Amino acid sequence: MRSMLALALAGVSGLALAAPPFVPAEPVDVTVTNPVLPVEVANADPIPVVSPPPPLWQGTPYIATAVVFGPECVDLEPVPAGMVLFIQRATASFNVAPDRGGSAAVGLVALGGAGQDFLFIPSYASGPVEQAFGVYDGYQGVVEIGQPTAVTPQACFFAQAADDLRGRIIVTGFLVPAG
Numbered sequence: 001m002r003s004m005l006a007l008a009l010a011g012v013s014g015l016a017l018a019a020p021p022f023v024p025a026e027p028v029d030v031t032v033t034n035p036v037l038p039v040e041v042a043n044a045d046p047i048p049v050v051s052p053p054p055p056l057w058q059g060t061p062y063i064a065t066a067v068v069f070g071p072e073c074v075d076l077e078p079v080p081a082g083m084v085l086f087i088q089r090a091t092a093s094f095n096v097a098p099d100r101g102g103s104a105a106v107g108l109v110a111l112g113g114a115g116q117d118f119l120f121i122p123s124y125a126s127g128p129v130e131q132a133f134g135v136y137d138g139y140q141g142v143v144e145i146g147q148p149t150a151v152t153p154q155a156c157f158f159a160q161a162a163d164d165l166r167g168r169i170i171v172t173g174f175l176v177p178a179g
Helices: 002-013
Strands: 060-069 073-075 083-096 102-108 117-121 123-131 134-149 154-159 165-177
Touching: 060 073, 060 083, 060 154, 083 102, 083 117, 083 123, 102 134, 102 165, 117 134, 134 165, 154 165
Parallel strands: none
Antiparallel strands: 060 165, 073 154, 083 134, 083 165, 102 117, 102 154, 123 134
């Protein structure tokens, strides 16, 4: 009796107690039956399956980058004829000569607009950058644009002198058919 109690306590608590082995006087049937029975599910009123909605745009990805040396504007990848570019984001990374200033912008003509506007990219100091001419001040920034255009955008930097600024602008978005 003591051995059965020790085994029962060991099984419940997970502890192994030193006790003489239990040998039953008669054979014990230890056959385990599967408690999980097969289940059949029938649905008299099935739920209709709906295709997932299309993405928010049905366009071709547009990613363009330009490296610009000095204060100037450079055309990015052209917008193909019959297409509209929806500009999502512009990212700038540039270096400015010590004690000088500079800024980055995207030049674009809004869809249906009359002239080019500059959307400046807010940029923040990211640390010193070793250049061939010395240590420059590094800047980085990003702006969400959300603007359609049918005219090729430009990557623009503004600075006091040609040697004051070097950098890169990346513009991302997607192209959709016009009309």
